[in-house]
Amino acid sequence: MSGDLASSFSPADIEATLYQKWVSAGYFTADATSSKPAFSIVLPPPNVTGVLHIGHALDQTLQDCLSRMKRMKGFEVLWLPGMDHAGIATQNVVEKQLATDGKSRHDLGREEFVKKVWEWKAESGGAILEQMKRLGSSVDWSRERFTMDEAMSNSVVTLFKKMHDAGLIYRAERIINWCPRCLTALSDIEVEHQDDSGEFVSVRYGEGEQSITVATTRPETMMGDGAVAVHPDDPRYKHMVGTSVLLPLVNRMIPIIADELVDPDFGTGAVKVTAAHDPNDFEMAVRHNVPFVVIMNEHGVMDGTGTEFDGMDRFEARVAVVEKLRSLGRIVAEKRPYIHAVGHCSRCDTTVEPRLSKQWFVKVAPLAKASADAVRNGSVTIEPKELEPRYFDWVDNMHDWCISRQLWWGHRIPVWYGPNGDVVVVGPGESAPAGYTQDPDVLDTWFSSGQWAFSTFGWPEKTADLAKFYPTSVLVTGYDILFFWVVRMMMMSTFAMDGVPPFKTIMLHGLVRDQFGKKMSKSRGNVIDPIEFMDKYGADALRFTLARGANPGTDQALAEDWIGGSRNFATKLWNATRFAMMNGATVEGELPAVDSLNAIDKWILSRLSETVSEVDSLLEKYEFARACEILYHFAWDDLCDWYLEVSKETFAGADSQNTKRVLGHVLDQLLRLLHPVMPFITEQLWTTLTGAESLVIAKWPVADAAHVDKASEKLVTQMQEIITDVRRFRNDQGIKTSLKIPARFVAKGAIADYSSAMAFVLRLELGEITPSAKVEIGSVKVEFDLTGSIDVVAERARLEKDLAAAIKDKQTAEVKLNNDGFMAKAPESVVVEIRERLAKTSSDIERLTAQLGALPSA
Structure with missing residues (x-):
């Protein structure tokens, strides 16, 4: 083990340091020459003008989850980042800056204005990429791309010429959508x-x-x-x-x-x-x-x-x-x-x-057909499948795409006009004839971002990246951008790459809404700022909350309280690991033979194996919410609330080596499972626990069928029922949790061997007693000597008063429900409420009667 954990968990103390460690070590840098199977994702490029919003945070959390998992599974992972030049939005930003000085772009001229935009990009653009690091996104920064980079521009011009030569790009007068403000x-x-x-x-x-x-x-x-x-x-x-x-x-x-x-x-x-x-x-x-x-x-x-x-x-x-x-x-x-x-x-x-205007268009019919066929023939899978009709509804009914924009910031249309009306498309490395004038317009931003899945890998050159990582494994994006970007990528990639679609799977997630299901907007004042909440609760808490709500294709609600709850979960993990290390949990050496373990250790290993199997299967099917729910309950319920509790007697004893090794193994595997969703805290805990280099390059857990033990699961379930019922009895009798009370277990079979472990948890002092109260749970009877533990007379009086009130409430409800006149006039909601009250009072009467019966005689 490499050291001690701080007494409390502080995300700000570990996140930046850990992220820099990962980047410096080159863990996220992909190797195109590797013999490992490839797994690749291209980040939907955010606008250079953008900042990280909650939708980005969800999108990137899910992509990072898949990337980290696949990396641990032995894949050569490339998650490629970059930005879109965002023609209209970026030009607007710079024009507004000029306007503060009383100038317009026309005062500068085209060349100087474009230079000004590049200066803005260098100074102020791309803030979102730095914010991604706060989130923990494991992208390959060495391959960062920008849609206006020289290599990307080469791809844009090459594809324009190729599509034009194929008759897929034409110029014509058509009615187009015109913005009188953006011109x-x-x-x-x-x-x-x-x-x-x-x-x-x-x-x-x-x-x-x-x-x-x-x-x-x-x-x-x-x-x-x-x-x-x-x-x-x-x-x-x-x-x-x-x-x-x-x-x-x-x-x-x-x-x-x-x-x-x-x-x-x-x-x-x-x-x-x-x-x-x-x-x-x-x-x-x-x-x-x-x-x-x-x-x-x-x-x-x-x-x-x-x-x-x-x-x-x-x-x-x-x-x-x-x-x-x-x-x-x-x-x-x-x-x-x-x-x-x-x-x-x-x-x-x-x-x-x-507005009627002469513009450049893409003839989409053949491209759209190829894009639809790729999904229909199974080359590309849409997850969830229920969203396929939305895809087809759009792709089967597309209009020709207007790709020219009357802007200065963007890819200049590579078309030149001669003095006699001649038109020449000039490709990379080519020149227009003397006296020709270039088209003043630029291309729609989506024309370049539509090439993102192959241009980022070096197309049109036959690069090692293109050979290794195209087509990409999965596109993770919101269903709201299905029409904007996904279809255009399908069309342009399938054409440029000789019929090979850009990705094997399109995984569509929903939108993030507020806790009441309303769309977030500044005017409503319900926007959640991911940076603000990472500052407050840590990146892991935000990521876990988002992933836990991410059911494929459906919107999710989000509230600050839920992020706070995930922070509590992170703290629980921290404290559990710290407790384990303080009590000698170890990852050293082989696990003990299963036959040598007690039922409690066998149970937690069985639950771990089932959890590994379920989580692995769910993540592979993009069921992030269900996977997180299982991880949460295994960590909080099975491990912390039960295993650590019922193992406390073992830790306190001399013969605890097996349990310490089992606990170390369970934590090791759990932290690996949680790492893709909560990378920072799991890295800190795991490296401290194991002394190993990094979870980023650790192996993904594999379920061990030999550890599945239904008999132990059944036994521990029985123990849980006994402990729960005895705790309820103590609470009902008003006995302080700190007070030890004399008791004895009357049980047969395997459960009898764990009387001492249960008594340790329940603060019972086992021995020969004269029982004054008892609790029966199935075939097990727990008897108590409550002499001196409670005021029997006062407790009996309290219970009898509560019982009388419950009986009166029940009779009142029965009278109303048996009154035909009342039932005919009463609203359905009132009838439902009375029936619920009857059920509750009946349950209360049964409980109070049992408590009275369990009291010792005065």
């Missing part, structure tokens, strides 16, 4: 839909019999209408299809068309077709050759309508347009407020504007 296109996954309060206005187009009423939530866009559409089978409008109608405000004649996309039950059954400002209208316009009329600029300001509304913000114009239409008598109906789903920019919460 860039957004993909579908960067748009968050939320219910907004608006208005639903019905407007009359045309005059007299040649009029038609359309319903819209966006009247300000009507000046860009190119047609009115109705359903071809709608009898109300069949006679009008093919005719034209006057568009108010701009006095332009527009056609009335028929299209099946129109829902005849929505509004008036007639809709305006604003092809340049609505994705559904765009599709109809293409089919019917409707003109595209742009009436709004990139800032969301009305422009080019030739009306009084030009120069107005879109929302200002909405009010003004309705007022004008009302004054013209063209408002047929208004519904206000009208609650409907509206897209918002996920970065700045600005209302997204559908």
